[in-house]
Amino acid sequence: MSSERLLHFVFFLLPIFLSELPGGAAGNTQAEALLVWRATLKSHDNISSWAVNSSAAPCGWKGIACRQGKVMGIELPGGGLAGDLSSLDFSLFQDLETINLAGNGLTGPIPRRIANLSQLVSLQLQQNQLSGELPGELGALGEKLLRLDLSENHLIGPIPPSLGNLSAINHLILFKNQIDGEIPGELGNLVNLEDLELNFNRFSGSIPRTLGG
Numbered sequence: 001m002s003s004e005r006l007l008h009f010v011f012f013l014l015p016i017f018l019s020e021l022p023g024g025a026a027g028n029t030q031a032e033a034l035l036v037w038r039a040t041l042k043s044h045d046n047i048s049s050w051a052v053n054s055s056a057a058p059c060g061w062k063g064i065a066c067r068q069g070k071v072m073g074i075e076l077p078g079g080g081l082a083g084d085l086s087s088l089d090f091s092l093f094q095d096l097e098t099i100n101l102a103g104n105g106l107t108g109p110i111p112r113r114i115a116n117l118s119q120l121v122s123l124q125l126q127q128n129q130l131s132g133e134l135p136g137e138l139g140a141l142g143e144k145l146l147r148l149d150l151s152e153n154h155l156i157g158p159i160p161p162s163l164g165n166l167s168a169i170n171h172l173i174l175f176k177n178q179i180d181g182e183i184p185g186e187l188g189n190l191v192n193l194e195d196l197e198l199n200f201n202r203f204s205g206s207i208p209r210t211l212g213g
Contacts, residue, residue, distance in 0.1 A: 031058040041083035073098040084108030133157035139165040149173040
């Protein structure tokens with residue numbers, strides 16, 4: 001076999017070989033998704049290690065934690081990121097357990113697709129400039145989510161009653177937003193709740209009896 005034909009043969013087999021490796025295909029797809037999001041950010045100097053030619057993409061990138069080649073955590077608190085989350089395809093990160101993007105310059109609404117991350121344990125988006133209403137879909141994270149911190153943003157509208165479905169949650173932190181309306185009595189269903197912080201918002205009415213009001 002000539003060297004030219006051998007080279008073509010290797011290039012033909014390489015994608016097949018990578019797809020057979022544990023997490024190989026998933027890792028490549030997730031790396032591409034992260035790079036697409038990075039390209040939309042107005043400021044991303046702190047994640048310059050995210051590069052398509054990186055041999056460890058994406059598991060060797062700053063702020064990315066993996067298990068068996070699949071992304072389990074996106075953790076970039078205080079990372080100097082500016083932009084929104086709309087271009088990050090969360091559907092490609094079904095094994096994601098932690099998101100910590102606190103203390104950045106993220107704007108825009110909280111993507112409803114985050115609610116499809118059924119393995120998510122901790123979602124920390126505090127100290128950003130996120131706007132819009134709290135997605136009711138977040139209530140679908142009930143079985144695993146232990147911590148939801150959306151404090152110190154610009155969120156508006158009422159607390160969705162569906163957050164009362166977060167049966168496992170320990171920490172629900174929403175202070176310093178512009179959330180209004182009445183506090184839903186469904187929050188009294190959160191029997192594992194240890195820390196509920198709703199101060200510095202625009203609530204009306206009384207504290208529900210289910211919360212000791």
